[in-house]
Amino acid sequence: MNIFRLTGDLSHLAAIIILLLKIWKSRSCAGISGKSQILFAIVFTTRYLDLLSTFISLYNSCMKVIYIGCAYATVYMIYMKFRATYDGNHDSFRVEFLVVPVGGLAVLINHDFSFMEILWTFSIYLESVAILPQLFMISKTGEAETITTHYLFCLGLYRALYIFNWVWRFYFEGFFDLIAIVAGVVQTILYCDFFYLYVTKVLKGKKLSLPA
């Protein structure tokens, strides 16, 4: 464990909690892409199946349980509890265009052609593009609530910090996992446009609105 990975995990946890509280307190999921949240629930489910078979550490197991629990709670609130506030018209990204190629890629490019390894690889690839429906929805509505931008900032920051974690682990442990690194870099690049808007607008107290 190193400082980049710890702050990355905490940033990820913060993002998940921010979103959950935003929906719960405002009793609304307006502006939130339910499709992205379903993809994240799939990412955690396919990646954390080893919860049942391998004990790495209390931290590792607790965080996995929290991530999975919050992901499904968020999906439940979007599609069940507060479904009246779900903006399905703007959440129109075709996720099959993500899941199918990612599934094919996971079967073709992986570290080991085993069931668990392919599932893990699938979850890594899927996570790198899972935010696209959310970013697409913001581009369609042309705006995002400030709390939603804080959620996205923490979510983008988590994988950016993981990149520093991989650099750290390469130099101090000689460990590197090319699949996780390439997917993590792609994932972080997808946020760059948003990071620019967040820094130049939201941090200056303006609302995030895109030229429609």
Added chain:
Amino acid sequence: MDEDFDKDEL
């Protein structure tokens, strides 16, 4: 490639 990738990252 069957390196032992320890999956200790979240």
